[in-house]
Amino acid sequence: MRFAEVVVALPVEGPFDYSIPEELENLVKEGSRVKVNFNNRKLSAYVIKIKEKSDIKITKPILSVLDDKPLINLRTFSLAYEFSAYYGCSLGEAIETFLPEAIKKSRKVLVKDYVQRKSSRANLQAVAFAYSNEKDKWDFYLKEINLVLKESRQVIVIFSQVSYIREFRERFKQFKDNIALLHSYQTGTIGLENWRKIKDGTVSIVLGTMSAVFAPLPNLGLLIIDEESSDNYKQRQSPFYHVRTVAFMRSRIDSAKVLLADKVFSLETAFGIKQKEISFVNKLFFNTDNFKFNIINLSEFNSKGLIISPFLENRLSCRIKDKEKSLVFFNRKGYSTILRCDKCDFILRCERCSAGLIFDKQKNRLICHLCLSVYPVPEICPNCKKSYMHYKGVGIEKVSSRLKQLFPQARIIVYDVDTAPDALANSNFDIMVGTSSVLNIKPAIDFKLTAVLGLDYLLNLPDFRNSEKIFNLLVNLRMRTSSEMILETSYPRHHAIKFLKEFDIEAFNDYELSQRSEFGLPPFKHVVNIILRSKIESSVKEKADILFKSLLSGREELGLELFEPAPKNPYKLRNSYYWQIVVKCPMVRNCIEYLKKNIRNFSHSQVIITIDVDAL
Numbered sequence: 001m002r003f004a005e006v007v008v009a010l011p012v013e014g015p016f017d018y019s020i021p022e023e024l025e026n027l028v029k030e031g032s033r034v035k036v037n038f039n040n041r042k043l044s045a046y047v048i049k050i051k052e053k054s055d056i057k058i059t060k061p062i063l064s065v066l067d068d069k070p071l072i073n074l075r076t077f078s079l080a081y082e083f084s085a086y087y088g089c090s091l092g093e094a095i096e097t098f099l100p101e102a103i104k105k106s107r108k109v110l111v112k113d114y115v116q117r118k119s120s121r122a123n124l125q126a127v128a129f130a131y132s133n134e135k136d137k138w139d140f141y142l143k144e145i146n147l148v149l150k151e152s153r154q155v156i157v158i159f160s161q162v163s164y165i166r167e168f169r170e171r172f173k174q175f176k177d178n179i180a181l182l183h184s185y186q187t188g189t190i191g192l193e194n195w196r197k198i199k200d201g202t203v204s205i206v207l208g209t210m211s212a213v214f215a216p217l218p219n220l221g222l223l224i225i226d227e228e229s230s231d232n233y234k235q236r237q238s239p240f241y242h243v244r245t246v247a248f249m250r251s252r253i254d255s256a257k258v259l260l261a262d263k264v265f266s267l268e269t270a271f272g273i274k275q276k277e278i279s280f281v282n283k284l285f286f287n288t289d290n291f292k293f294n295i296i297n298l299s300e301f302n303s304k305g306l307i308i309s310p311f312l313e314n315r316l317s318c319r320i321k322d323k324e325k326s327l328v329f330f331n332r333k334g335y336s337t338i339l340r341c342d343k344c345d346f347i348l349r350c351e352r353c354s355a356g357l358i359f360d361k362q363k364n365r366l367i368c369h370l371c372l373s374v375y376p377v378p379e380i381c382p383n384c385k386k387s388y389m390h391y392k393g394v395g396i397e398k399v400s401s402r403l404k405q406l407f408p409q410a411r412i413i414v415y416d417v418d419t420a421p422d423a424l425a426n427s428n429f430d431i432m433v434g435t436s437s438v439l440n441i442k443p444a445i446d447f448k449l450t451a452v453l454g455l456d457y458l459l460n461l462p463d464f465r466n467s468e469k470i471f472n473l474l475v476n477l478r479m480r481t482s483s484e485m486i487l488e489t490s491y492p493r494h495h496a497i498k499f500l501k502e503f504d505i506e507a508f509n510d511y512e513l514s515q516r517s518e519f520g521l522p523p524f525k526h527v528v529n530i531i532l533r534s535k536i537e538s539s540v541k542e543k544a545d546i547l548f549k550s551l552l553s554g555r556e557e558l559g560l561e562l563f564e565p566a567p568k569n570p571y572k573l574r575n576s577y578y579w580q581i582v583v584k585c586p587m588v589r590n591c592i593e594y595l596k597k598n599i600r601n602f603s604h605s606q607v608i609i610t611i612d613v614d615a616l
Contacts, residue, residue, distance in 0.1 A: 003054040004028055004062060006045035008038055009096035009104070011089065013600070017054040018045075019061045028062060031070030031077070035063040035106070044106050046072055046095050067109050071099075071199075076216060078253050083246065088528075088592045088611030089239040097239055098214040100182075102192035109192065112200045122255040124248055124277060128228075128269055129261045130284040132479065134443065137226075137261055138171055140283070144222060144259055145175075149204055153221025153256075156206045158213055158243060160230035161440055165207045175205055182208035182215055210235065213246045220254040223247045228260040228269060229472055238610040244268070245614070263479055264472045267465075267516070270509040271523040286503055292484040293501050298456070299490045307394060307402045312451050312486055316403075320410050320430050324448035328433045329477060330399045332454060333369065333416055335361035337393030339377075346383035348375075354572035361397050371574050399453060400433045407431070415441070439476050450481040455489040459496075462569065464521050471496040471508050478503070520561070522614055526588045529612040530581040530595065531568060536606055537577045541565070543607045544579040550598055551581070558594055559586045588613055 002025070005015035018036055020028045028034060032047045037060050044066065072080075072095060080094040087094075096104055103109060131137040145155050159165055162183050169176065180194040180203040197203050199216040206215040210233060213223065225233070225247060233243035244260070251258045260269050263284065272278035296309045308316075319326045336359045339348040348357050350368035357366035357375060366375040380387050400414050413427060415434040424441065432438065432445070458470050478485055478500065487497060499508035517524050530547070534540040544565035551562055561584040568578035585591035592611065599609055 003051050003059060004032075004034070004047045005049040005051065006034065006036060006047050006062075007090065007092035007095065008036070008043050008045045009090075009092045010038075010043075011093060013090055013596075014092060015048055016045075017056045017059050019054070019059045020050075021061050024062060024065055027065040027068075029070050031072035031074075033066040033071050033103075035066060036060065037063060044104075046092060048077065048091070066106060067111070069111050071103070071109060071111065073216075075253055079214075079246075079249055082249050082253075083239070083241065085589050085592060086245070086249075087239040087241050087613050088596060093239060097241070098216075100188070100191045100195045100211075102188040103195070105188070107188070107192060109196055111196060122252055124251050125255075125257040126248065126251065126272065126278040127257065127259050127281060128265055128273055128278050129259060129281045130265070131261065131263065132283065132285045136283045140261070140281070141224060141259075142172065144224070144257075145172075145205070148221040148257075151221060153219050154201075154204045154206070154217040155222045155224065156208075156212055156215050156217065156220065157224040158226065158233075158247075159207070159209060160227045160232040162209055163440065164226065164442065167442055168207055178203055179205045179207055180215075182206055182212040184209065184211065210243055213243050213250070220250065220256045222257050222259060223250060224259045224261065226261055228262045229264060229266040231469070238612075240610070240612040240615065242614060264475045264505060266472075267468050267509060267512055268523045271513060274509075274513075284505075286479070288503055290483075294484070294486045295492045295497065295501070296486060296488045297490065297492045298488055307399055307453065308406060309488055312488065313406055315449060315484065315486060316407065316431065316451070319449050320407060322448075323430075324483075325429065325445060326431045326449040326451070327438065327445075327447040327477070327481070328399060328403065328431055328451045328453060329435075329438070330394070330396050330433065330453045331435045331458065332393075332395045333360075333418075333435065334358035334367070334395035335397035335401070336391035336395055338391070339366065339389055340392050341381035341384060341386065341388050342390055343386045343388040344381060344384040346381055348378070348382070348389075350375075352572075352575050354570045358395060359391050361401075370570055394454065396433055396435060403431055403433065436473065439473075439480075444480050447481050448483045449486070450477050450484075451486040451488070452477065453488050455487055456491065459489070459491055459494060464516075464519075464527075467494075467496045468512055471500060471512075474500045475505065520584055525584050525586055526591070526614055528583040528585060528588070528591055528595070529568075529615040530583065530599075531610045531612055532565075532579045532581075532604075532607050533576045533610075534607045535576055539606045540577045540579050543604050544581060547599070547602055547604070547609075548581050550602060551583075551595070554594065558590050560584070560591060560594070 002020045003017050004020055006018055007014040030047055030050055034045050034047060035042055036045045080091055084091045084094040129140055148155050162185055180198050182194055198206055201218045206212055235241050247258045273280045296311055316326055338356045339359060350357060350373055352373055353368055353370045355368050355370045358369055360367050364377060366377055381389055396414055396416055400412055403412050410430040412431045413429045415432055415438055417437045495511055532540050532544050548565050555562055563582040565579050565581050568580040571578060
């Protein structure tokens with residue numbers, strides 16, 4: 001009798017030995033998906049090794065083989081091992097992350113025979129391409145794709161938004177019969193069929209969002225990451241992977257090139273360019289001739305409720321008279337951000353989360369921006385039963401309302417994440433009031449004037465990447481503006497604003513990297529969040545304190561810096577309470593191995609623990 005080492009998609013390390021019944025001898029192979037009895041549950045498992053002997057005296061038998069041919073090849077196993085070691089998940093969880101939803105639900109898949117090829121473990125091949133306009137970007141993509149296709153190799157193009165896939169297909173209709181799509185909006189059947197076609201090698205180009213980075217192309221030659229600095233490339237649930245990091249792993253395993261394209265790169269990519277680990281192609285050009293850049297220092301105004309400064313009011317009036325489009329940027333949804341009682345200071349919060357509720361005036365409702373729960377608007381305070389409830393804070397609807405008061409003759413529209421992508425098709429306007437969703441509008445609108453409001457709120461967010469995110473946001477807004485930009489802020493000397501005014505991206509990167517180096521932050525060191533969550537508030541804090549103490553011994557020889565447990569932001573989400581322990585480390589894999597060992601030996605009933613590497 002032979003035995004199989006299998007892993008399951010649970011946060012348990014494995015592998016686990018199972019005997020292979022005689023009737024399944026010729027079906028169970030390395031890479032097979034099988035059904036096993038695991039802790040009295042019938043689960044899908046993945047065979048990672050076949051062997052003649054087992055050290056386990058009594059082994060359970062494999063119950064069945066789910067597919068006629070193995071789904072997992074050697075290169076996928078190589079990626080899974082590296083992914084697991086880097087992101088702190090089990091090998092089974094890693095493999096399951098790579099697969100479409102239908103396979104996770106034990107659907108049978110018919111695939112062709114393929115040759116099992118070993119990983120080459122080549123050096124990273126990465127190119128960063130900076131562009132000013134969409135035409136330059138698409139021309140560069142076409143050139144790179146054609147080079148790879150001529151070598152009979154294959155391409156993955158990853159987009160930060162599903163809607164961008166349509167633009168690729170419209171521009172490159174010559175590839176239409178050679179494309180498969182992979183993204184989360186597909187039905188299970190369509191996603192599974194596309195995945196099978198990709199694995200069989202019947203298409204050469206895969207288009208998709210995050211999950212497309214795992215597309216099982218047999219001869220991958222190029223991965224393109226469009227708008228590489230986007231936050232959308234970071235997974236928001238365990239395992240918390242980043243598309244760029246996984247693409248680099250695949251580059252080494254598959255000997256494939258990674259193309260990172262953007263107007264302004266992430267600081268990690270900028271650092272890679274400086275270290276000459278990433279090649280740089282620059283087609284970035286800014287015409288700053290006759291461009292007006294004005295900073296309105298809000299600290300010079302006494303009016304607390306000021307939304308539109310007199311200077312901005314005047315400039316908008318001029319643009320309206322000249323029949324030119326303006327953008328008023330404000331990155332907060334709704335009409336107001338807080339509903340508070342002036343009598344008892346009670347703030348209305350989501351019942352499931354720790355967030356204050358946003359007032360949506362258009363639909364006359366309160367909404368939680370975290371879990372999207374909807375509540376009716378109360379007439380009296382739920383706490384003191386008095387009629388002193390007032391709306392505080394500013395949202396995009398209030399900005400729009402104020403502009404309509406100032407310019408009753410103007411055509412004013414609101415654009416946010418809830419606006420339909422085709423809402424602008426037949427829309428003509430003088431002023432658009434928009435959140436960061438305006439950056440997703442394709443093709444980009446030429447705004448003569450862009451005004452940025454609410455910048456102080458963004459600058460005060462507790463995030464070491466904050467300056468980078470704001471600078472990238474402002475540069476992208478600037479590049480959609482042809483004549484004039486106005487910033488309203490109480491921090492006119494902030495370095496992100498200073499370098500934006502000078503339009504010196506390299507100087508900003510140098511300054512920000514020097515700050516990160518001084519404080520030991522990415523990309524110089526890694527930041528790892530140990531996240532604890534529980535439905536029981538007292539349990540999560542207690543377990544966080546115990547785990548922290550257990551991690552203290554042995555940390556110094558690995559160069560780990562631990563920070564005491566603290567409530568995570570948000571503290572409560574969907575009825576679970578969150579605490580975190582932040583760890584800074586020079587080497588991720590050593591740190592993860594140390595953390596997993598300690599967590600494995602740590603009793604944490606009623607508390608779920610996950611690890612977030614390079615957290616956003």
